[in-house]
Amino acid sequence: MPTDAPLGTLLTAPARTARSVVWILLASSLAVKAGGFAWDFLSYYVATGTGHGTAAAGGALTVFGVGWCLGQAGSGWLTDGVGQHTALTVLMLLSAAACFALALVRSLPALLTVSPSWA
Secondary structure, three states, X not given: OOOXXXXXXXXXXXHHHHHHHHHHHHHHHHHHHHHHHXXXXXXXXXXXXXXXXXXXXXXXXXXXXXXXXXXXXXXXXXXHHHOHHHHXXXXXXXXXXXXXXXXXXXXXXXXXXXXXXXX
């Protein structure tokens, strides 16, 4: 049954809600992927951006890897304790704060402190 009504009037409320959810998921997935991609540049940032050299960059990557491993177990424990939605929200906010802090800190001890929390 063809109609001349605009497309927006044909969509029902559940369809609009589903479309909003898809856009929210796409945006959050982009943010997570961007954060996951940025760690590839951690060694370059530590070695040349802050001037600490390659040994410090290796240390930062090591601490990041340890934080990543511990974060996997910790996030599972947190999810079991508080639920998926709350855990995901808390961990994404923590990751965003750590990424922001990583851009601000310059000293090696501060970089080594922020790196594992970013994982």
